[in-house]
Amino acid sequence: MFKPLLSAPHVVQRGEVKPAAAWAYRAFAVLIALAAGGVFLASLGYNPFRVYASMLMGALGTPGMQRETVKLTIPLAMASLGVLLAFKMRFWNIGAEGQFALGAVAASYFANFQPQLPPALLISLMAASAVVLAGLWGLVPAWFKTRFGTNETLFTLMLNYIVLYIITYLREGPWRDPAGGFAATPRFPRQARLPELHFPSIGNVHIGLIVMLLAVVLVYLYLRYTKQGYEIAVVGQNERTARYAGMPVKRIVLRTMFLSAGICGLAGMMQVAGPDRQLTDAVAGGRGFTAVSVVWLARLSPLGSLAVAFLFSVMQKGCSMMQTEFRIPASMSDILQGIVLFFVLGAEFFLQYSIRRRREVPA
Amino acid sequence: MKQSRCFRFIALSLLLALLAGGLAPAASAEVTSAFKPVPVEELKVGMVLIGSQDDGFSGAHYNGLEGMKTALGLKDEQVLYKFNVPETAECDSALRELVDAGCQIIFGNSWGFMNFMEEIAEEYPEVIFSHCSGYKNNGVNFNNYFGRIYQARYLAGIAAGMKTQTNKIGYVAAWADNAEVNGGINAFALGVQSVNPDAVVYVKYISSWFDPTLEKQTAVALLALDCDVIAQHVDTSMPQVAAQEAGKFGCGYNTDMTPAAPDAHLTAPIWHWASVYTAQVQDVVDGTWVPENYFLGLKEGMVDISPLSKNVAPGTAEKIEEARARILSGEWDVFTGPISSNAGELVVKEGEALADADITGGLMTNLLIKGVEVK
Numbered sequence: 001m002f003k004p005l006l007s008a009p010h011v012v013q014r015g016e017v018k019p020a021a022a023w024a025y026r027a028f029a030v031l032i033a034l035a036a037g038g039v040f041l042a043s044l045g046y047n048p049f050r051v052y053a054s055m056l057m058g059a060l061g062t063p064g065m066q067r068e069t070v071k072l073t074i075p076l077a078m079a080s081l082g083v084l085l086a087f088k089m090r091f092w093n094i095g096a097e098g099q100f101a102l103g104a105v106a107a108s109y110f111a112n113f114q115p116q117l118p119p120a121l122l123i124s125l126m127a128a129s130a131v132v133l134a135g136l137w138g139l140v141p142a143w144f145k146t147r148f149g150t151n152e153t154l155f156t157l158m159l160n161y162i163v164l165y166i167i168t169y170l171r172e173g174p175w176r177d178p179a180g181g182f183a184a185t186p187r188f189p190r191q192a193r194l195p196e197l198h199f200p201s202i203g204n205v206h207i208g209l210i211v212m213l214l215a216v217v218l219v220y221l222y223l224r225y226t227k228q229g230y231e232i233a234v235v236g237q238n239e240r241t242a243r244y245a246g247m248p249v250k251r252i253v254l255r256t257m258f259l260s261a262g263i264c265g266l267a268g269m270m271q272v273a274g275p276d277r278q279l280t281d282a283v284a285g286g287r288g289f290t291a292v293s294v295v296w297l298a299r300l301s302p303l304g305s306l307a308v309a310f311l312f313s314v315m316q317k318g319c320s321m322m323q324t325e326f327r328i329p330a331s332m333s334d335i336l337q338g339i340v341l342f343f344v345l346g347a348e349f350f351l352q353y354s355i356r357r358r359r360e361v362p363a
Numbered sequence: 364m365k366q367s368r369c370f371r372f373i374a375l376s377l378l379l380a381l382l383a384g385g386l387a388p389a390a391s392a393e394v395t396s397a398f399k400p401v402p403v404e405e406l407k408v409g410m411v412l413i414g415s416q417d418d419g420f421s422g423a424h425y426n427g428l429e430g431m432k433t434a435l436g437l438k439d440e441q442v443l444y445k446f447n448v449p450e451t452a453e454c455d456s457a458l459r460e461l462v463d464a465g466c467q468i469i470f471g472n473s474w475g476f477m478n479f480m481e482e483i484a485e486e487y488p489e490v491i492f493s494h495c496s497g498y499k500n501n502g503v504n505f506n507n508y509f510g511r512i513y514q515a516r517y518l519a520g521i522a523a524g525m526k527t528q529t530n531k532i533g534y535v536a537a538w539a540d541n542a543e544v545n546g547g548i549n550a551f552a553l554g555v556q557s558v559n560p561d562a563v564v565y566v567k568y569i570s571s572w573f574d575p576t577l578e579k580q581t582a583v584a585l586l587a588l589d590c591d592v593i594a595q596h597v598d599t600s601m602p603q604v605a606a607q608e609a610g611k612f613g614c615g616y617n618t619d620m621t622p623a624a625p626d627a628h629l630t631a632p633i634w635h636w637a638s639v640y641t642a643q644v645q646d647v648v649d650g651t652w653v654p655e656n657y658f659l660g661l662k663e664g665m666v667d668i669s670p671l672s673k674n675v676a677p678g679t680a681e682k683i684e685e686a687r688a689r690i691l692s693g694e695w696d697v698f699t700g701p702i703s704s705n706a707g708e709l710v711v712k713e714g715e716a717l718a719d720a721d722i723t724g725g726l727m728t729n730l731l732i733k734g735v736e737v738k
Contacts, residue, residue, distance in 0.1 A: 183540070
């Protein structure tokens with residue numbers, strides 16, 4: 001038998017970690033992250049406790065800030081739900097960014113070119129077209145995967161850039177607002193904007209909040225209690241098993257990807273018709289990619305995704321306040337967010353794997 | 364055309380407002396403000412910036428508002444900044460935060476903030492919203508301010524025209540089909556031609572305000588076309604760095620870029636935003652703020668060029684002072700005819716001068732003058 005001379009470390013899969021221990025692990029990771037971030041802040045000459053306090057205050061300190069944090073959570077949580085469906089099937093949809101933006105494009109068409117329609121019909125058409133167009137866009141990599149076995153990670157990733165350039169083209173060309181100045185698409189007319197609901201505690205938030213909360217519940221029920229949801233789980237765990245059980249794997253992949261991309265598209269429609277009110281190439285603003293981290297940290301749980309999306313939004317909002325109050329450059333707050341993510345994702349890794357040295361392995 | 368109609372409408376409404384002010388009874392000779400005075404210690408000023416204090420454009424605004432803070436003796440916590448705000452819902456969110464924080468006046472420094480500011484101004488009539496670089500004004504609590512930076516560009520053009528040996532000057536520009544950008548190119552080229560009629564200006568648009576890598580690459584490409592002076596209408600000093608690395612020269616923008624390229628930089632058109640910020644905030648304190656637009660120039664100290672560096676050609680200072688005196692006299696401005704387009708069409712007749720509406724929009728949107736070539 002070959003015997004290694006060096007005791008090279010290697011990674012082995014860990015057995016089941018008890019939930020309580022797992023949560024302790026994660027809490028510990030967050031603490032270490034905050035400590036590491038604190039050292040970083042202190043090295044720049046800031047008092048880390050004051051900075052963290054201002055982050056928290058900036059995200060949740062006043063009803064207005066709570067409202068803005070909620071408004072950030074809506075599109076992120078919604079996009080995460082879309083990503084989650086595909087990930088459950090182990091279909092690595094990294095194209096949420098583009099699907100989100102394409103949903104916004106579809107909605108913008110009706111908002112800007114069919115504003116004479118009755119408002120209820122207009123909003124419904126905007127939503128439906130966003131789901132369908134983004135869904136069809138998602139079908140492209142799914143079809144290539146089922147037909148030719150292409151790598152969906154790269155495929156969906158590259159489709160993102162195409163959508164961004166479609167928006168640039170529309171903005172500079174056919175959809176350019178004739179009102180002048182720099183190239184921009186027109187502002188949405190009032191009737192094409194999402195209605196707002198008044199919450200006594202935090203003020204007005206667009207109805208996307210309700211849609212998003214409903215979607216969390218529906219995706220949870222869909223995955224947990226329906227036949228289709230079960231099929232997704234089986235295909236995700238082992239495609240061969242699914243085939244052996246007589247499941248139409250290709251159809252399941254296509255259907256699930258349509259849903260996944262469609263939900264991302266709806267998220268885009270809600271963002272453009274809610275707070276943005278105008279189509280820009282920054283409509284997705286990286287949410288499609290952040291959603292991947294959200295879903296991963298939430299361990300593919302819909303409710304968990306909502307919670308993690310909320311925490312991400314708190315962090316984003318908090319970092320913006322940190323910049324205002326301490327005039328810390330934006331790149332610093334990016335680094336801080338990176339540190340937190342690094343440790344928390346690291347904890348997830350160590351919950352599943354451990355590193356051993358070869359010597360410990362019995363001969 | 365629609366654009367110029369829009370400007371005409373604004374010009375008309377401004378005219379009407381002026382007339383209304385002028386025709387008001389003698390007892391209230393001044394246009395009265397709808398806003399009550401604010402004690403200095405209760406004052407809060409907010410600003411939404413597209414960039415950070417470290418980039419050229421937003422950095423100049425930041426310095427301007429800091430200058431206002433010093434002039435009025437405000438404390439740090441009375442001036443609130445939102446940095447790196449994109450032109451999306453995040454702008455709306457940042458504005459709301461500043462309203463919540465109790466700001467009486469909120470500035471925004473990017474074109475794309477205009478509609479967000481217009482809409483939120485309607486929602487909070489008691490707060491003043493002041494937008495830089497746009498053209499809208501709601502006649503109540505929303506105005507805009509900008510400056511005749513083209514005057515400073517003309518002066519910088521003189522320095523470039525005196526310096527060039529190859530008679531080819533490169534210009535790294537942000538966006539095509541835009542009056543602010545093309546107006547800058549044209550004014551610069553007119554300055555160049557005033558001292559060097561044979562020189563041409565090569566323009567490359569990069570479709571971005573802020574892209575350090577692309578800005579530098581574009582400057583390098585222009586240098587490869589035999590340009591020996593690089594001017595710019597983008598936010599970072601990278602084009603100047605590229606000129607220095609090639610042993611050539613350049614004119615920056617926004618702030619004095621001599622420290623970034625000490626052996627290359629000649630002079631830069633710069634903004635003195637402090638004047639407009641101090642004036643407006645002082646009006647808020649005094650309860651005299653009215654929704655008028657600011658479009659100030661060299662005369663009012665809103666724009667200028669940075670001190671000439673050691674790299675300028677001999678005689679540059681004299682030529683620039685001559686031109687400056689002509690502009691300050693008020694009898695002549697940069698866009699006084701005859702001016703021909705680079706397609707050979709006479710666009711401004713001898714003895715005529717362009718109206719402001721055709722400088723901030725209208726004609727300027729698609730105009731490039733003779734001697735300017737897009738590469």
